[in-house]
Amino acid sequence: MNSVGEACTDMKREYDQCFNRWFAEKFLKGDGSGDPCTDLFKRYQQCVQKAIKEKEIPIEGLEFMGHGKDKPESSS
Amino acid sequence: MVKYFLGQSVLRSSWDQVFAAFWQRYPNPYSKHVLTEDIVHREVTPDQKLLSRRLLTKANRMPRWTERLFRASVAHSVYILEDSVVDPQNQTMTTFTWSINHARLMVVEERCVYCVNSDSNSWTEIRREAWVSSSLFGVSRAVQEFGLARFKSNVTKTMKGFEYILAKLQGETPSKTLVETAKEAEEKAKETALAATEKAKDLAKKAATKQQQQQQQFV
Numbered sequence: 045m046n047s048v049g050e051a052c053t054d055m056k057r058e059y060d061q062c063f064n065r066w067f068a069e070k071f072l073k074g075d076g077s078g079d080p081c082t083d084l085f086k087r088y089q090q091c092v093q094k095a096i097k098e099k100e101i102p103i104e105g106l107e108f109m110g111h112g113k114d115k116p117e118s119s120s
Numbered sequence: 121m122v123k124y125f126l127g128q129s130v131l132r133s134s135w136d137q138v139f140a141a142f143w144q145r146y147p148n149p150y151s152k153h154v155l156t157e158d159i160v161h162r163e164v165t166p167d168q169k170l171l172s173r174r175l176l177t178k179a180n181r182m183p184r185w186t187e188r189l190f191r192a193s194v195a196h197s198v199y200i201l202e203d204s205v206v207d208p209q210n211q212t213m214t215t216f217t218w219s220i221n222h223a224r225l226m227v228v229e230e231r232c233v234y235c236v237n238s239d240s241n242s243w244t245e246i247r248r249e250a251w252v253s254s255s256l257f258g259v260s261r262a263v264q265e266f267g268l269a270r271f272k273s274n275v276t277k278t279m280k281g282f283e284y285i286l287a288k289l290q291g292e293t294p295s296k297t298l299v300e301t302a303k304e305a306e307e308k309a310k311e312t313a314l315a316a317t318e319k320a321k322d323l324a325k326k327a328a329t330k331q332q333q334q335q336q337q338f339v
Binding site: 045046049050052059060063064065067068072073074076079083085087088089092093101102103106107108109110 | 136138139140143146147154155157158159160162164169170171173174199201203205208214216218220221229234263295321
């Protein structure tokens with residue numbers, strides 16, 4: 045997949061590879077410590093956050109997991 | 121007005137396979153409309169949960185007939201955020217996904233819970249809820265309000281008109297009051313129409329703002 049920042053795609057893919065390995069082999073098996081991907085992630089984030097600002101994608105100030113767990117179940 | 125969806129699916133794979141696949145599912149033959157994918161936040165919490173935020177852009181495929189109505193929307197892709205919590209100790213994952221632009225037209229939100237299937241622990245089930253809302257419903261309510269207000273003022277004019285002409289036909293001079301009232305009614309009708317238009321605009325604006333507020337919380 046491509047990144048939203050064209051210049052970031054390679055960095056994204058490198059990070060993804062590292063993450064996917066760590067996720068399956070370490071994290072899911074209960075070993076969440078020692079993430080070996082932090083440097084790759086930092087580089088990737090620097091690039092992609094810049095691209096997001098440039099494209100004015102409105103991701104700022106949005107609460108994690110959105111608003112409230114209790115949603116009205118109205119359907120009409 | 122919100123449309124609500126509730127559904128359940130089963131994947132015949134174990135929870136750890138599904139959770140790993142979750143991060144690798146794009147691209148696939150069914151995701152041609154997904155244009156970009158980025159992790160924009162990620163952290164491991166002290167209690168060993170993985171929090172992530174993924175930004176997706178998707179092609180905005182709308183039916184032809186909407187293109188003329190929503191010209192501005194056609195040009196732009198849809199931006200979607202997907203927040204997730206992976207809890208390997210409890211073997212569950214929760215996701216909340218929502219669109220963050222084109223809010224005036226439509227907002228789609230989805231919440232999923234992934235867990236081990238109750239029938240077979242080598243399977244994974246997904247409980248999915250979604251909410252689809254559109255502030256256009258707010259606009260149509262506003263139009264109705266305006267129409268009703270204008271209708272009411274027209275009824276008043278109709279009745280005054282009747283009284284006036286009946287008086288004339290019966291050889292009476294329409295009372296001065298009626299003539300003056302006619303002028304007043306004209307003015308009043310203009311005022312009412314203006315007030316109704318303002319109210320309609322306000323309702324439509326509120327409906328649109330409400331959509332935006334529902335997505336933006338104070339952090």
